[in-house]
Amino acid sequence: MLIRRKIMQYNDMSKEELLVLKESLNKEYAEAKAKGLALDMSRGKPSAKQLDVSLGLLDTINSSSDLKSLDGTDCRNYGVLDGIPEAKKLMADMMGTTPDHVIVYGNASLNIMYDQISRAYTHGILGNTPWCKLDKVKFLCPVPGYDRHFAITERFGIEMINIPMSESGPDMGMVEEYVSKDASVKGIWCVPKYSNPQGYTYSEETVKRMAALKPAAEDFRIFWDNAYVIHDLYDDNKDEIADIISECEKAGNPDMVFEFASTSKVSFPGSGIAALATSANNIADIKKQLTIQTIGHDKLNQLRHVRFFKDINGLKEHMRKHAEFIRPKFEAVESVLEEELSGLGIGSWTEPKGGYFISFDAMDGCAKAIVAKCKEAGVKLTGAGATFPYGKDPKDSNIRIAPSFPTPEEMKQAADLFVLCVKLVSVEKLLENK
Template sequence: MRSYSELSREDLAAERQVLLDQYNLLQGLNLKLDMTRGKPGAEQLDLSKSMNQILGDEYLSEEGDCRNYGIAYGIKEIRDLFAQILDTNSELVIAGNNSSLSMMFDTLMRSMIYGEIESDKPWAFVEKRKWLCPVPGYDRHFAITRDLGFEMINIPMNDNGPDMDMVESLVASDSSIKGMWCLPLYSNPDGYIYSEETCRRLVSMKTAAPDFRIFWDNAYVVHHLYEDNQGSIPDILSLAQNMNNPNRVYQFASMSKITFPGSGIACMSSNQDNLARAQKYLATRSIGPDKMNQLRHVKYLPNLDAVKILMKKHAQLLLPKFKAVDDILNQELNGLDIASWHSPLGGYFISLYVVDGTAKKVVKMAKEAGVALTPAGATFPYGVDPRDNNIRIAPTFPSVDDINKAVKVLTVCVKLAAVEKLLGE
């Protein structure tokens, strides 16, 4: 098939009728498929089911009885494990309960109430405070900064990470910009990997706000799809230290997509000064996290090698799903000049770019044909995609058979919306 832009109006009209017939046929199948969120499938969850019985009568960590109060910052063994995963020092790690998103929210709330080390006042009293948001990005990140009253500024992404010329220009001139979201390895949803140069520029750049912070969500640090082709990023805390901005970064990670999303372990890591300040308030907030859950995790995953073995099993389940999406997109859309996408090396999503002004229409049409996708615009602050062209595909939860059906529906909708746009309809 030739590029749609090369077709005459008569050919476009004929193509539209063919696509309408296909769409009506798909609607008649009464599909009920859900690709809205990046959730592990049941087979992935089963990989860790033996962890439920692993403790038996055990309850002792190196620091004592995990059944009781205390050990507010996580047992040593789990902090050691996260340090291996993040390639950092265990003294720079606080381990909590299951949700890294909760730790991000709490960290930003502390800044709102108390400010940061360099702050002259709590961030809640900073008028017209702003936050940088690489886009497309993670909707739950944006929800936090939206609900806490930050004006969010879109930063375009490329295959090396955020547009650093734009970032550096903004933070150098505006002291009301207090921070930035970063998902540096297999970004959500594009699957991009921040280059070492990007990481270096982020921690070395001059900022008008002395208390500027980067929230470094290392959600997919071990979530590779390929054993022989794995993305990597530098240890951001060491890099920040070497660039004389040791306080700049809060790093987060979790076991949510390693073991169980609802009952994993989350962590935050930063430099000693930031952690000491956080620990002061954490000790007031809670007497300690769920240490029995931390203990069962380290009994099941005692070291990084054990984590890598488990993640290889995850990859064996996920790779066929990602390949199924890529294969159908190539079969149905390649050469038409109406869509583009990046095939990631890891993470949980594929980002599809369609003809400008058609993403919402595509998602609506897909829903009416029985395929639920992430709402168009969700990958941007305030739910507004300025070009209305980004669709996040979440292939991890459905079966390969369901993915084949869902992506077939999606591609028909993409083509139909593109043809109608070209016809001026």
């Protein structure tokens, strides 16, 4: 006979039952603190084992190598502003576009994003008024979202507007309303595949509606940060994302998007290659800045990456190796959350098919306290509120979990402590109203 465990939601417990539970949880918490854990789940960093699978990249060129690109460029010397041809092809294939749309930069897509905001702010886009000369500049920010995006726009004093996210992407009704009626809205931040932190992928309908926007501002731009475009956890169960570049062209808005990608979590963070994909008009405009900013990026590193990965198939095969390391960590966290919190009514979480994060929503008013308790017991999480503009989560409920860096065993320990802190803080919150 199958015996089913009856699960009581915390909110249904009496004050006396909650006090008994609190005493038990406090005892568990004291024991957890005594273990002296020192685990970091604050950033989406590759583990050492993931970095090891890219070590062969360091041996692809040496003093006896032919250091010329396919078009005969000597990669040791100055020149080639937009990237060697084979690197443009590799990054174009990664993003799902064509090489004529691509500029290959240095090592980080975040640098490119900052550059685009800075250029728009000081010099304007395609002849439009520089943003610094306008009374008000606004940006739409799907939330929860990527803290470093928000940090860039905050740095330039740009007003940020929260746009709720769903499993199909941002609330497009709100996006369309803001973009079409307010000329001070100049852009939107997007992580379209395996979004940071929820792991959602924009639906085809969302991508098409995004591409078909009718902005009141001529210089409105979609900042399409396709950071996790090839970061699938499962070969047989992965999300697909429509190509925003071609969709914008079909909608008659070829200049409306800047797409970004890099190999930061593919090869070596800080030593990868990054690229921007956009229209011919935007590329010509951007090159006016680049000719002053640089004589060319690191072509030897571009050559190194192309010779190591060879093509898009090599990239995808490489990412399967990454998935082998990351997948058990995601599954360990999801298993603990399901086993310990399901049915209690004190939290919900996403189960992404790729990317680097799991998004957890606690009871309102609990996120900061949960993060603080985890830190006190030796597990560092991303600061509560970081996934919202200005670091202010209106509900104080969202917590970003980054499973990639610890070992699977450490991840299990960290997840056990996390759910313990969720339970304890939730009980304390409910007791405030009993």
